[in-house]
Amino acid sequence: MTPPTTLPTLDEIRALHAKYAPTPEALDAVLTHCEIVCGIAEQLMASAELPLDADLVRAGALLHDIGVYRLYDRDGRLDHRNYIRHGVLGHEILREEGYPELLCRFCSCHTGVGLTRHDVRAQQLPLPEADYLAVSAEEQLVMYADKFHSKNPPRFYTADAFAARVAKFGAQKVDAFDVLRARFGEPDLTTAAAQYGHAQGRI
Ligand SMILES: [Fe+2]
Numbered sequence: 589m590t591p592p593t594t595l596p597t598l599d600e601i602r603a604l605h606a607k608y609a610p611t612p613e614a615l616d617a618v619l620t621h622c623e624i625v626c627g628i629a630e631q632l633m634a635s636a637e638l639p640l641d642a643d644l645v646r647a648g649a650l651l652h653d654i655g656v657y658r659l660y661d662r663d664g665r666l667d668h669r670n671y672i673r674h675g676v677l678g679h680e681i682l683r684e685e686g687y688p689e690l691l692c693r694f695c696s697c698h699t700g701v702g703l704t705r706h707d708v709r710a711q712q713l714p715l716p717e718a719d720y721l722a723v724s725a726e727e728q729l730v731m732y733a734d735k736f737h738s739k740n741p742p743r744f745y746t747a748d749a750f751a752a753r754v755a756k757f758g759a760q761k762v763d764a765f766d767v768l769r770a771r772f773g774e775p776d777l778t779t780a781a782a783q784y785g786h787a788q789g790r791i
Pocket residue numbers: 621625652653734
């Protein structure tokens with residue numbers, strides 16, 4: 589099969605989720621979260637009038653968590669201990685599917701506000717020692733939009749709630765989040781919370 593050279597269509601993205609989801613429940617949790625993150629990214633793009641590649645943002649947002657499927661066991665239980673690996677696992681999936689590196693990177697470079705090789709070493713994370721940093725504006729927007737919703741349990745979080753959570757990883761992480769917040773602004777989560785029936789929670 590000839591590897592795809594362009595971004596996947598919406599139908600192809602849904603087919604990828606269906607292919608890798610081990611259960612209907614996992615598919616629902618991950619795909620719904622990805623759609624919510626995509627909606628948040630689109631809202632931020634529109635309100636800040638950011639000159640970004642909107643198709644790339646959408647595809648990246650809709651696929652950023654596809655690696656989570658590889659962390660479910662046969663009984664549909666999620667491996668929380670290795671959850672941080674979902675980024676590199678997703679990067680692997682998209683690479684195996686033949687998608688370009690610029691799309692694969694949305695998976696490996698969206699965790700927290702970016703992971704450095706120092707973080708991997710200092711926190712003894714189960715990842716190859718490397719930097720996993722959102723570089724392009726599109727990658728940074730998807731990483732940022734991801735911070736406003738959580739899959740498990742399904743909840744929306746404000747920017748203040750995430751800032752409080754990330755503080756335990758150091759002042760540098762709070763500063764990095766503040767830079768993103770100033771650049772992209774804060775989304776209005778009210779409509780999405782009502783649409784999906786997910787509460788706004790505390791972290
Ligand atoms: Fe996510």
